[in-house]
Amino acid sequence: xxxxxxxxxxxxxxxxxxxxxxxxxxGYVKAVDDVSFELKEGETLxxxxxxxxxxxxxxxxxxxxLDKTDGNVYxxxxxxxxxxxxxxxxxxxKMQIIFQDPYSSLNPRMTVGEIIGEALVDHKIVSKGxxxxxxxxxxxxxxxxxxxxxxxxxxxSGGQRQRIGIxxxxxxxxxxxVCDEPVSALDVSIQSQIVNLLCDLQQKFGFSYMxxxxxxxxxxxxxxxxxxxxxxxLVELAEKHELYKNPxxxxxxxxxxxxxxxDPTLKRERIILQGDIPSPANPPSGCKFHTRCPxxxxxxxQEVPKFRDVGGGHFVSCHLV
Ligand code: SF4
Numbered sequence: 001x002x003x004x005x006x007x008x009x010x011x012x013x014x015x016x017x018x019x020x021x022x023x024x025x026x027g028y029v030k031a032v033d034d035v036s037f038e039l040k041e042g043e044t045l046x047x048x049x050x051x052x053x054x055x056x057x058x059x060x061x062x063x064x065x066l067d068k069t070d071g072n073v074y075x076x077x078x079x080x081x082x083x084x085x086x087x088x089x090x091x092x093x094k095m096q097i098i099f100q101d102p103y104s105s106l107n108p109r110m111t112v113g114e115i116i117g118e119a120l121v122d123h124k125i126v127s128k129g130x131x132x133x134x135x136x137x138x139x140x141x142x143x144x145x146x147x148x149x150x151x152x153x154x155x156x157s158g159g160q161r162q163r164i165g166i167x168x169x170x171x172x173x174x175x176x177x178v179c180d181e182p183v184s185a186l187d188v189s190i191q192s193q194i195v196n197l198l199c200d201l202q203q204k205f206g207f208s209y210m211x212x213x214x215x216x217x218x219x220x221x222x223x224x225x226x227x228x229x230x231x232x233x234l235v236e237l238a239e240k241h242e243l244y245k246n247p248x249x250x251x252x253x254x255x256x257x258x259x260x261x262x263d264p265t266l267k268r269e270r271i272i273l274q275g276d277i278p279s280p281a282n283p284p285s286g287c288k289f290h291t292r293c294p295x296x297x298x299x300x301x302q303e304v305p306k307f308r309d310v311g312g313g314h315f316v317s318c319h320l321v
Contacts, residue, residue, distance in 0.1 A: 002040040005176060005208050006062070011035045011071035013054075013061045017281060029281045031057040033232035034071070036307065039176070044202065044209040046223030046240070048216055048255065050277055054232040055212045059178035062210070063095050064088065075176065093123050096169035100181035102161035106153040112139070113149035116168045125172065138171040141204075143197060159190035163197065170201060179211045183218060195222050216259045220244055225313075228252045231288045232280050234307060238314040248316045250293050287319065295320055 012035075014028035032054045039045050047055045060066045062073050064080050073080040075095060083091065099105035106115055116138055117131040126134055136146055142163040153161055162182060169177055179198065183191040199222060201207060213219050219226055220240055227237040228251065236249040247253045254271040261268055273292045278284055284291045290300040299319050307317040 002042055004038050005041045005043075005076065006039040006210075007072075007074040008038070008058075008062060009036050009072040009074075011058065011061060011073060012069040013057050013066060014069040027281055029279075030232050030283060031280055032061060033280075033283070034307075035229075035232075035234050036071075037227060037234065037237060039208050039210065041175070041208055042202065042206040043225070044211050044223045046219035046226040047210060047212045047229060048214060048219050048226060049229035051214065052277065052280070053229040054280070055229050056180050058229070059097070059180055059210055059212055063097060063178060065097070089123070093119070093125060093172035094175045095178075096172060096174040096176070097178045097180060098162070098165050098169050098182045101185050102158060102165045103153065105165060106161060108153055110152075111149065112144075112151055112153070112156075112164055115153070115164065116171050119168070119172055123172070134171055135167075138167040141170065141201065142167040143193075157190075158186050159193060162186060162190075162194050166194075166197065166201070170205070170207075173205075174207065176208045176210070179209050181212055181214070184213065184215070191218065198222060216255060228255065231278060231283050233288060233317070234315070235289065235318070236314075236316045237307075238316075239312075242312070242314055246314075248310065248314070248321045249289075249318050250295050251289050287317070 011032055013032035014030050016025040017027040017029060018024065019026045035058055049055055057066065061068055068081055075091065113135050116135045120126055120131050120134055121128065135149060139146065139148055144160065144163055144167065156164065183194050186194060195218060198209065202209065211219060211222055223240050225238065226240050226243045227234050228249065230251050236243065236252045243252065244256065247256050254273050257268055257271040275292050278291055286301040286303050287305050290296045293300065297319065305317040305319045307315055309315050310321060
């Protein structure tokens with residue numbers, strides 16, 4: 001059994017809403033609201049949900065790119081938020097991120113060699129003389145050619161730019177990578193190449209991924225387990241085959257009913273959710289999904305359902321399950 005690499009406990013990230021001449025805090029946007037999960041070594045945990053549900057903010061808060069409001073994050077047993085600047089700096093190379101938009105995340109004035117080698121120099125991971133060799137190695141692992149080292153980001157296609165983003169992360173020899181919608185901006189044919197590259201690299205080096213996407217098919221392909229987020233909270237989390245075959249939360253059922261089946265003889269009943277996703281600044285009471293849930297009961301608007309294991313590591317938060 002693989003070791004636990006990352007443990008997230010009751011993580012909250014609220015952004016203050018300021019108003020008036022004195023910019024007083026008049027409320028909070030609850031972007032991440034009580035999220036808990038664990039990630040094993042070599043595992044991919046997919047995160048799905050509508051835009052604005054808090055997937056990316058969760059990933060960035062775990063990496064301490066954002067300060068937390070409450071909760072704990074343990075990486076290799078160390079509490080990330082209690083580390084000093086120096087300690088955090090030494091752990092940074094092990095925790096990397098791949099961004100959604102490979103173009104805006106690459107400095108257009110730097111060559112690919114400088115972009116990939118920058119963190120190696122910054123963290124003094126190798127001597128200056130070895131940087132080029134490490135960069136060339138990373139380029140090759142990501143399917144890029146040695147001569148690309150002298151090129152600039154604008155000379156590459158979207159897929160190649162994402163490969164540069166991946167090379168920049170893996171050159172530091174990380175253990176955990178947050179993949180923040182890494183294929184959403186790419187053509188479908190290129191998406192599969194990037195997803196396969198991530199899978200190959202995981203097999204070779206044993207990386208753990210938190211893979212964020214709104215595309216359930218992509219998440220199913222790459223993940224071992226999948227978590228579904230709604231309005232800042234995890235509503236369901238299970239092994240991927242279990243979740244796709246036996247979704248328990250009404251929101252997961254609705255999301256899955258919208259995924260096309262590649263067989264014209266099979267039909268799936270589409271569940272259309274009524275209403276818009278509520279504002280995370282003013283989430284509904286009780287179960288946050290009750291304003292859109294076709295199965296809601298009186299208790300749903302009064303009590304927050306517990307996120308609990310209903311058997312075999314299948315977690316769900318719903319009063320009716
Ligand atoms: Fe629907 Fe109630 Fe379950 Fe929430 S707790 S998902 S409102 S049935």
